[in-house]
Amino acid sequence: MxxxxxxxxxxxxxxxxxxxxxxLEEKNIAYxxxxxxxxxxxxxxxxxxxxxxxxxxxxxxxxxxxxxxIICEYLDEVTPGSLHPVDSxxxxxxxxxxxxxxxxxxxxxxxxxAKTELDFKDLQAAIRNCFRQIEREMSGGAFFxxxxxxxxxxxxxxxFRYFEVFDTFTQxxxxxxxxxxxxxxxxLKQRPSVVTAVTQDYGKLLTGFLLxxxxxxSQLINKQGRY
Ligand SMILES: N[C@@H](CCC(=O)N[C@@H](CS)C(=O)NCC(=O)O)C(=O)O
Numbered sequence: 772m773x774x775x776x777x778x779x780x781x782x783x784x785x786x787x788x789x790x791x792x793x794x795l796e797e798k799n800i801a802y803x804x805x806x807x808x809x810x811x812x813x814x815x816x817x818x819x820x821x822x823x824x825x826x827x828x829x830x831x832x833x834x835x836x837x838x839x840x841i842i843c844e845y846l847d848e849v850t851p852g853s854l855h856p857v858d859s860x861x862x863x864x865x866x867x868x869x870x871x872x873x874x875x876x877x878x879x880x881x882x883x884x885a886k887t888e889l890d891f892k893d894l895q896a897a898i899r900n901c902f903r904q905i906e907r908e909m910s911g912g913a914f915f916x917x918x919x920x921x922x923x924x925x926x927x928x929x930x931f932r933y934f935e936v937f938d939t940f941t942q943x944x945x946x947x948x949x950x951x952x953x954x955x956x957x958x959l960k961q962r963p964s965v966v967t968a969v970t971q972d973y974g975k976l977l978t979g980f981l982l983x984x985x986x987x988x989s990q991l992i993n994k995q996g997r998y
Pocket of ligand 1: 786826
């Protein structure tokens with residue numbers, strides 16, 4: 772197999788970048804990572820990112836891939852073993868719930884941008900409801916479907932990570948009475964690939980990002996007065 776050169780154009784907080792890094796790590800693929808400032812995109816980034824977003828995977832500096840799901844599936848396909856189930860139906864089931872994970876990320880973005888307590892609480896309830904739905908799909912093992920780590924787990928690692936930070940500002944009951952989600956969250960938190968996907972100052976960086984939203988969550992952080 773020809774060894775390709777992989778260069779991931781990234782952002783320190785982006786959950787879609789994180790799922791790509793987790794896949795690279797899980798498949799033992801060598802890569803370099805360049806974080807960019809999305810508020811001040813470098814000139815070289817604009818022509819290589821058709822949608823103006825990260826992650827971008829440069830393959831041998833000749834091919835440019837975008838969209839995290841495509842990047843993860845490509846990386847999975849070109850390396851031995853697969854992080855997707857072999858059975859087509861099972862694989863489709865995983866892919867469907869990966870899409871669901873992306874929709875949770877949109878809800879999380881709406882949550883941290885919500886200006887009022889009412890909107891914030893509604894979004895909290897909507898997100899909890901998403902996890903209630905996932906709870907019904909899970910096997911009850913460490914990961915989404917048992918003890919083997921799949922691509923879907925690479926998607927939910929960065930989602931659960933938000934709650935590590937959110938939990939420090941307020942009382943969240945997102946996972947109360949959802950034992951399978953709690954088990955899953957804890958297993959992902961310890962998974963080396965998931966840990967590696969962000970730097971140690973992730974919590975601090977995310978808190979700074981949340982403060983800049985000037986939203987309800989910014990008020991909660993300010994009220995706590997820790998930052
Ligand atoms: N559907 C895309 C979503 C990627 C995405 O939304 N990335 C965000 C950062 S997390 C981005 O680059 N936004 C552009 C910007 O902020 O200008 C994927 O899966 O790769």
